[in-house]
Amino acid sequence: MDKQMFIEGRKFEKHKQDDRRCLKLLAAFAIIVFSVVGSVVQIQMFWLTTGEKVSVRAPSVKSFRVGVFEKKLVSVKNAKTRKEAMVAIHENLAHIERQAKIAHEQGVSFLVLPEYGITGEMPEHFNERSSLYPYMEQVPAVSMSHPACINCKWMHHGVEGQASIGCMALKYDMYILANLVESVPCDIKLDSLCPSDHHYQYSTNIVYDPQGCLVAKYRKYYLIGEESAKFDRPSEPMHVYFDTNYGRFGTMTSMDALFAEPGIGLVEKFAIDHLLLPIYWKSISVYQQAVNWQIAFSTKNNINLIAANVYNPARNIFGSSILCGPRVVNITSQTNSSSGILLTGDLPSNKPLARQQAVSLKDCSIDTSSNNLMTETVIIDGDIFDAIVLQGLNGTAKVCQNTTCCQVKYTRNATKDTYIVSAFQGMHSSLPQLASEICLVSKCQNETLSSCGNNEVTTSTTFSHLTLSASISVQHIYPIVLPFDNDYKSHLNWTFRQCAPKNAVVSSSKWPVVALGMVGRDFAKDSFI
Incomplete structure (x- = not known):
């Protein structure tokens, strides 16, 4: 294992002149500690900080282009080892990179991937908590002063999912949101809530910026049905947001959008302009279909919403959107595709103006x-x-x-x-x-x-x-x-x-x-x- 899988330091200073980029890095070292959970070797990373504080606010721009990849998932049943799990992970990442390249060519600044977009379909193919072990990765803490940035020149054993997403973000000059299975070690002697297998496992959203640095990490709170037997949830809903020159972005996952928090808090307390929403959503009733609930949420809260669903129309799982309040910028429909659908659309950097309602x-x-x-x-x-x-x-x-x-x-x-x-x-x-x-x-x-x-x-x-x-x-x-x-x-x-x-x-x-x-x-x- 190479020690410099991630670089921690100052964010890259971008200068666009004749399509050239000047990258300035402050290097650091990562101490890697191995532990064993079941039959799976896990990696714990501690960051030795160097560098300077980072400004989290950049000059605003009027509008920007976003992309949503409604992806057909590749899954492997009954994977027992990381090597077996990597069959699905590698293929999903290959599909993602092809779409990231196309999105980059179309001028996309933000790309959102669906829930389980890296690992495959967790709810359907995995029946026990231990079945997630081969898919888990440890994710570093988010730090604005000393961000964890991917070093794309080194191998990334055990963290291939997040490393690939970070390197794609760097390579294609965009923010990318992905969802994966996060492992967080704990000590049952010190933590009364620590599970018997000595770690928490979360459905986690990660966001990497165009410099390959981790800028947001969100753990799903509302686990429905079989999910609750396999995943843990944080002690309370997390309000995760980050500032960019395109405005303030928040994120949550799938069915979180049906409940009060974190959505209401993100909108009313933290004043987000945009919501990034990866989902795995099966449409059943007319009042709780994937797209019409996305429109309901963005209209009610008067925000921009970028939602990426899984593509599986045979099971009525589809429906992604790019929304500006009640206005539909782009939306998926049930079409035939071998790997999924890439949507793109332009959004204003600030939340939409309230539309005048012609109602008496x-x-x-x-x-x-x-x-x-x-x-x-x-x-x-x-x-x-x-x-x-x-x-x-x-x-x-x-x-x-x-x-x-x-x-x-x-x-x-x-x-x-x-x-x-x-x-x-x-x-x-x-x-x-x-x-x-x-x-x-x-x-x-x-x-x-x-x-x-x-x-x-x-x-x-x-x-x-x-x-x-x-x-x-x-x-x-x-x-x-x-x-x-x-x-x-x-x-x-x-x-x-x-x-x-x-x-x-x-x-x-x-x-x-x-x-x-x-x-x-x-x-x-x-x-x-």
Whole structure:
């Protein structure tokens, strides 16, 4: 093992003149300590610091280009050794580098990779905690004063994933976010929470800058289903962000976006401009699909969002985006690809300006009188909704469940398709168990109500006017929009407005809408262990 796998020191000073770069490094040494976990040799790195403090703020630029690689994962079942695991890791890294080169040629400054993008599909192929051992890497601490920078001239045994990402960032002059399995040794004699195998293992995001230096490290907090048996989670959600000349970036992972923290804290307390979100997200219900939840999050919080999903459309796992608040800059659709899809798009360096919402305040109010329409029971994604079928070419309908009330006003061109307006208040019946209040207008696959609210994406109906108002007992309300054939880029005629802390309206016009809704999240009542 070579001792100078990483260089710690001052960040590179970049000068672009005639396409040449002047690199200035302050070298340091790394002390390597070997330990054994199961049958896997692990590496612990201690950094001997030299160098100077680094300025974390550079002059701002107006806009920049980002890239998202929605990647088809290469996985190896039942790897027992690092050598066996490296079969998948090397192939995934080779795919990533090909796309990084293309992204560089297209002027990309930030590239985001999906969850498990280096290792392969952890939730599906790995059943025990010990099955992650061959994939684990120890990641150094993030230090702005003495950053850990990759030395690409040396071999990187045991840390091939992060080293490759750091060298790609340096080689292609960009920031790269990747997700990997991190190992953190602990002593059960000193740490009462230390697992019996003497280390923590986290699903960790790492971000390397264009100088090959580690600038951010985030450990996933919300582990759903089988993940909780294999990964540990930090004692509390981490608020991880870093400053660049493109603005302030935060990061979290996948289902973290469904909960209060760290997302709300990053937006409200730490004022991020952009969120980097690697995900492994299977779309099931119309109100919790990958892309429409990304749009809901960026619209509600008025930030730029760069989300990278895994590419596996056969299992309904796909959907990545580049978003500027409610505006879709670029988005993936279910297409045929052998290795995945590279998206690129330009974003402003500062968070988007709040879009003026052309919605009347009176539309936020709910008519309390009875509408004399029959209420039906509909099951959507295992949850029991109260629903009313929309009748005629135009009209008004209202439905309530407990204290959650939803009212729709509509004008449409035909009545061939069956649409319902529905309300739900309670705990989601399957994982993740989220306490929610939902108002939803959705198309049914046929005339039977049991077909409503599924992953339908086609419609022959165009609404010249569709307004859904919600009276919800919580203040965190997220808009849900599902257009015909998932064509978000062509259809922009929708608005969202939260008129009061607990009242909101989402509206569309001249648009073939499959579903339109709002999800109010009661974070304090979530059932999560």
